[in-house]
Amino acid sequence: xxxxxxxxxxxxxxxxxxxxxxxxxxxxxxxxxxxxxxxxxxxxxxxxxxxxxxxxxxxxxxxxxxxxxxxxxxxxxxxxxxxxxxxxxxxxxxxxxxxxxxxxxxxxxxxxxxxxxxxxxxxxxxxxxxxxxxxxxxxxxxxxxxxxxxxxxxxxxxxxxxxxxxxxxxxxxxxxxxxxxxxxxxxxxxxxxxxxxxxxxxxxxxxxxxxxxxxxxxxxxxxxxxxxxxxxxxxxxxxxxxxxxxxxxxxxxxxxxxxxxxxxxxxxxxxxxxxxxxxxxxxxxxxxxxxxxxxxxxxxxxxxxxxxxxxxxxxxxxxxxxxxxxxxxxxxxxxxxxxxxxxxxxxxxxxxxxxxxxxxxxxxxxxxxxxxxxxxxxxxxxx
Amino acid sequence: xxxxxxxxxxxxxxxxxxxxxxxxxxxxxxxxxxxxxxxxxxxxxxxxxxxxxxxxxxxxxxxxxxxxxxxxxxxxxxxxxxxxxxxxxxxxxxxxxxxxxxxxxxxxxxxxxxxxxxxxxxxxxxxxxxxxxxxxxxxxxxxxxxxxxxxxxxxxxxxxxxxxxxxxxxxxxxxxxxxxxxxxxxxxxxxxxxxxxxxxxxxxxxxxxxxxxxxxxxxxxxxxxxxxxxxxxxxxxxxxxxxxxxxxxxxxxxxxxxxxxxxxxxxxxxxxxxxxxx
Amino acid sequence: xxxxxxxxxxxxxxxxxxxxxxxxxxxxxxxxxxxxxxxxxxxxxxxxxxxxxxxxxxxxxxxxxxxxxxxxxxxxxxxxxxxxxxxxxxxxxxxxxxxxxxxxxxxxxxxxxxxxxxxxxxxxxxxxxxxxxxxxxxxxxxxxxxxxxxxxxxxxxxxxxxxxxxxxxxxxxxxxxxxxxxxxxxxxxxxxxxxxxxxxxxxxxxxxxxxxxxxxxxxxxxxxxxxxxxxxxxxxxxxxxxxxxxxxxxxxxxxxxxxxxxxxxxxxx
Numbered sequence: 001x002x003x004x005x006x007x008x009x010x011x012x013x014x015x016x017x018x019x020x021x022x023x024x025x026x027x028x029x030x031x032x033x034x035x036x037x038x039x040x041x042x043x044x045x046x047x048x049x050x051x052x053x054x055x056x057x058x059x060x061x062x063x064x065x066x067x068x069x070x071x072x073x074x075x076x077x078x079x080x081x082x083x084x085x086x087x088x089x090x091x092x093x094x095x096x097x098x099x100x101x102x103x104x105x106x107x108x109x110x111x112x113x114x115x116x117x118x119x120x121x122x123x124x125x126x127x128x129x130x131x132x133x134x135x136x137x138x139x140x141x142x143x144x145x146x147x148x149x150x151x152x153x154x155x156x157x158x159x160x161x162x163x164x165x166x167x168x169x170x171x172x173x174x175x176x177x178x179x180x181x182x183x184x185x186x187x188x189x190x191x192x193x194x195x196x197x198x199x200x201x202x203x204x205x206x207x208x209x210x211x212x213x214x215x216x217x218x219x220x221x222x223x224x225x226x227x228x229x230x231x232x233x234x235x236x237x238x239x240x241x242x243x244x245x246x247x248x249x250x251x252x253x254x255x256x257x258x259x260x261x262x263x264x265x266x267x268x269x270x271x272x273x274x275x276x277x278x279x280x281x282x283x284x285x286x287x288x289x290x291x292x293x294x295x296x297x298x299x300x301x302x303x304x305x306x307x308x309x310x311x312x313x314x315x316x317x318x319x320x321x322x323x324x325x326x327x328x329x330x331x332x333x334x335x336x337x338x339x340x341x342x343x344x345x346x347x348x349x350x351x352x353x354x355x356x357x358x359x360x361x362x363x364x365x366x367x368x369x370x371x372x373x374x375x376x377x378x379x380x381x382x383x
Numbered sequence: 384x385x386x387x388x389x390x391x392x393x394x395x396x397x398x399x400x401x402x403x404x405x406x407x408x409x410x411x412x413x414x415x416x417x418x419x420x421x422x423x424x425x426x427x428x429x430x431x432x433x434x435x436x437x438x439x440x441x442x443x444x445x446x447x448x449x450x451x452x453x454x455x456x457x458x459x460x461x462x463x464x465x466x467x468x469x470x471x472x473x474x475x476x477x478x479x480x481x482x483x484x485x486x487x488x489x490x491x492x493x494x495x496x497x498x499x500x501x502x503x504x505x506x507x508x509x510x511x512x513x514x515x516x517x518x519x520x521x522x523x524x525x526x527x528x529x530x531x532x533x534x535x536x537x538x539x540x541x542x543x544x545x546x547x548x549x550x551x552x553x554x555x556x557x558x559x560x561x562x563x564x565x566x567x568x569x570x571x572x573x574x575x576x577x578x579x580x581x582x583x584x585x586x587x588x589x590x591x592x593x594x595x596x597x598x599x600x601x602x603x604x605x606x607x608x609x610x611x612x613x614x615x616x617x618x619x620x621x622x623x624x625x626x627x628x629x630x631x632x633x634x635x636x637x638x639x640x641x642x643x644x645x646x647x648x649x650x651x652x653x654x655x656x657x658x659x660x661x
Numbered sequence: 662x663x664x665x666x667x668x669x670x671x672x673x674x675x676x677x678x679x680x681x682x683x684x685x686x687x688x689x690x691x692x693x694x695x696x697x698x699x700x701x702x703x704x705x706x707x708x709x710x711x712x713x714x715x716x717x718x719x720x721x722x723x724x725x726x727x728x729x730x731x732x733x734x735x736x737x738x739x740x741x742x743x744x745x746x747x748x749x750x751x752x753x754x755x756x757x758x759x760x761x762x763x764x765x766x767x768x769x770x771x772x773x774x775x776x777x778x779x780x781x782x783x784x785x786x787x788x789x790x791x792x793x794x795x796x797x798x799x800x801x802x803x804x805x806x807x808x809x810x811x812x813x814x815x816x817x818x819x820x821x822x823x824x825x826x827x828x829x830x831x832x833x834x835x836x837x838x839x840x841x842x843x844x845x846x847x848x849x850x851x852x853x854x855x856x857x858x859x860x861x862x863x864x865x866x867x868x869x870x871x872x873x874x875x876x877x878x879x880x881x882x883x884x885x886x887x888x889x890x891x892x893x894x895x896x897x898x899x900x901x902x903x904x905x906x907x908x909x910x911x912x913x914x915x916x917x918x919x920x921x922x923x924x925x926x927x928x929x930x
Contacts, residue, residue, distance in 0.1 A: 052547075052551065053550075054547050054550075054551075073550065073555075074547070074550040074551050075550045075551070075552070075553045075554055075555055079551075080551055080552065081547070081548070081551045083544045083547070083548055084544070085542060085544065087542055087544035087545050087547070087548035088548075089545065089548070089549075089563055089566075090566075090567070090645070091563075091566040091567070100549070100552050100562075101551075101552030101553050104552055104553030104554050104558065105553050134645065148552070149551075149552075152552065152553075384838070385738075385741075387734075388734050388735075388737060388738040388741075389738055391734050391735065391738070392734065392735045392738045392739070392750075395731060395735050395809070396753060398806070399753075399754070399757050399806070399809065399810070400757070401768070401769075401772070402757075402764075402765040402766075402768030402769060402772075402806075403757070403760070403765070403768075405768045405771065405772060405778065406764060406765075406768050409768075409771075416771075416776075417768070417771040417777075417778070418771055418774070418776060418777045418778045418781050419781070458670055458671050458674065459671065461667040461668065461670065461671065462667065462668045462670075462671030462672075463668075464664060464667045464668070465664060465665050465666065465667035465668025465669065465671070466668050467664070468664035468665045468667075469665055469668065473665075477668065477672065480672075480675050480679065480680065481675070483675075483679050483680075483683075484679060486859065486863060486911070486915060487863075487908065487911070488863050488864065488866070488867030488884075488907060488908070488911060489864065489867065490867045490868075490869065490884050490887055490888070490904070490907075491686070491867070491904045491907060491908050492682075494686065494887065494891060494900060494901070494904050495682030495683050495685065495686045495904070496678065496682050497891065498682060498685045498686060498689055498897060498901065499678070499681060499682040499685055501897070502685055520678060521678075523674075524674070524675075524678045524679060527671065527674070527675070531671075556664070581759045584759075585759060585760065585761055585762065587761075587762065587763055587870070588870075592891065601761075602761060602763055605761065605763050605764065606763055606870070613767065617764065618764075621760070621761060621764050624760065624761070625760055628756065628759045628760065629756060632752045632755065632756055632759070633752070635752075636748050636749070636752050639748060640745070640748060643744070
């Protein structure tokens with residue numbers, strides 16, 4: 001069982017009266033790949049910067065190996081960062097960029113040469129030593145940034161949405177490569193992203209965040225299969241989220257009908273949120289269906305069809321290889337393991353209806369709506 | 384329309400350079416009167432180099448320009464760094480103060496400094512307070528805004544994470560400045576310094592109010608001269624200075640060209656989604 | 662060490678050498694030159710200088726407008742050439758500004774004088790010499806000549822920063838080149854126009870050298886009066902009062918003009 005390396009205790013961060021992080025508690029284990037996942041503004045980058053030492057929490061403690069490091073500046077922490085836009089030093093070539101940290105620590109030149117060359121091999125940039133960083137492609141710069149951080153043999157590597165600027169296929173390759181490097185070097189990776197597919201693909205542990213709070217911590221499978229509230233259920237993959245009532249263990253009632261499910265432990269007649277993933281719904285003839293509804297739209301996605309079906313005014317998403325026609329009345333069938341039950345939360349009722357895919361779409365024609373600012377790079381505090 | 388613009392521009396440039404041509408021609412004139420051509424000669428240039436009055440004055444101007452621009456560069460660069468870290472309100476106030484010497488008429492700046500020095504002179508019981516020190520102080524004061532306004536855009540263009548990256552890799556903030564940041568803002572520092580130097584070298588109005596008899600700069604002396612007939616040696620000096628400044632501008636030009644090329648290349652790589660290359 | 666504190670030496674310097682001196686000007690303006698007591702007398706005498714203030718204002722406004730009319734086409738042209746040419750032109754525009762403004766003005770004197778170059782040429786043609794100097798027109802010429810680059814540069818800066826796509830969009834929506842200019846380019850260049858006008862107006866309204874050399878006794882400007890108070894008549898209190906009014910005038914004009922821009926600081930350097 002690997003030991004705990006970093007612990008955040010009741011960390012709160014407030015800027016100009018606005019609470020960006022609300023009493024966060026987090027344990028990060030040695031050698032694990034942990035991802036902070038959430039939408040813009042959820043506080044994930046703030047958390048990362050606190051661990052890196054670029055921000056001091058307004059209150060709470062940051063512990064490294066049991067030692068409180070709140071007041072230790074970034075240049076004294078055994079942590080290195082891969083920045084979102086790489087932050088390579090334009091006036092230095094690849095070799096000098098990668099060697100930068102080692103030189104700052106006064107490592108002898110001979111050793112630097114060995115370690116830099118080895119690192120460039122690890123990131124598949126052998127022979128690039130003397131290239132100017134401004135002449136490299138995004139993917140290459142990416143790898144220089146990783147090499148520059150890892151060559152210092154940090155205990156922890158922080159990665160702030162490093163793959164965002166890359167082309168889709170390259171991104172997928174880099175995800176695999178980062179995973180491979182992490183396993184090979186046995187370093188703790190703390191990764192920040194808003195892309196849930198990426199988080200599920202790479203992580204040992206996923207921390208889902210929203211509005212400065214941790215919503216759920218778990219393995220990718222846990223997060224996907226057993227979300228704890230409507231926000232997580234909606235953020236990860238697609239979900240239909242319905243209002244329901246637990247009649248008794250293994251029985252949930254929704255849409256005026258009772259269904260068998262696999263969850264228990266709720267109070268009798270407790271109001272709950274019911275999650276049904278679009279891929280767990282089968283389309284059947286109307287007379288065989290557990291519920292019936294009308295198809296309102298159908299989109300061909302290659303791998304499957306996205307079918308929007310109207311059930312008593314609530315729009316469901318079904319992903320299927322069947323292709324019904326708009327206007328058809330269809331029946332649906334859901335197996336017991338297709339239901340996931342969650343207790344109600346403040347997010348109940350906000351998500352899960354497929355009248356539109358995004359919040360912004362609904363607000364577009366609302367003259368009163370003021371869009372929130374995106375979570376940009378937060379001002380670096382003085383150290 | 385385009386041809387009109389082009390022709391018009393050429394005419395305007397000729398207009399701008401007429402005096403230069405007149406003075407350059409006059410520097411080769413054997414006669415004293417600019418308007419009366421008396422034959423071609425290098426005589427004035429020779430007289431210039433043998434002159435014991437004009438060249439020391441030029442030296443004075445250069446000394447003041449060099450010292451004040453260096454001081455303004457250091458102070459101004461530090462200020463630009465500090466301003467970036469300020470709260471928006473503080474920053475607005477500071478930039479407003481920075482703009483004062485630039486939007487104030489020069490005569491008011493000169494007069495206000497003269498009064499300040501006179502006042503300080505009374506308080507500190509110094510007679511004839513105007514001299515090298517007052518001149519230097521005045522020059523530094525009006526040079527500072529140019530440096531700041533030159534460095535700040537460069538700071539803004541710089542990737543804000545560079546400082547964090549340097550510290551992440553083990554640099555103290557001071558080391559981060561000298562190893563990374565200064566390289567990024569160097570074009571701004573240099574152009575600010577050059578601009579300050581040029582403004583200083585040619586300054587007349589402000590210097591006129593704060594100079595003392597012990598240390599006179601060239602422009603001020605030329606003004607005093609022009610109350611009597613003008614020596615032709617001055618035209619030679621002017622033409623020479625023109626050449627020097629032209630050279631400096633060409634240098635600045637080349638520097639800017641290099642800087643722009645580098646920026647364009649960097650932005651081109653950052654800005655777009657990449658094809659899956661290597 | 663907080664980064665903010667790096668600016669502290671600068672702030673202290675500016676406080677002592679920019680803010681305090683202005684305060685001293687105010688103090689002198691309200692002080693009697695003989696008794697040292699508080700007085701409004703200096704300001705009261707401003708009335709006698711009203712014609713001079715008006716003349717300074719008037720000549721400065723004319724010069725600014727001429728600079729705009731002359732400078733805009735030039736800035737427009739330069740902004741439309743290739744980047745390497747732009748740098749070249751920019752350098753050409755800046756170069757005169759770095760050369761002795763005294764000597765360049767004197768060169769104009771020798772061109773325009775009755776016994777000057779132009780008139781010598783005219784006389785050689787057998788014609789009567791023209792009164793090209795010692796009048797308001799010559800002063801305006803001097804101002805336009807000296808301050809034209811200060812107009813061209815901000816205009817140029819604004820014009821090159823203009824997004825080509827806006828022009829394309831206007832053309833796409835059916836505008837002729839004239840309409841594109843009038844409806845898109847010109848309005849968007851207003852910050853540059855304001856900046857240029859300010860940068861010409863301020864020195865023009867406060868100059869004393871140009872009016873001395875190229876004007877007549879009727880073209881005494883406010884700058885001349887201030888200069889003489891400090892150098893000849895030695896009445897710094899009156900001079901301070903005049904300076905104060907001059908500053909107020911400038912601030913007023915700048916504030917009025919800034920109403921027309923959206924407050925963006927156009928970096929003209």
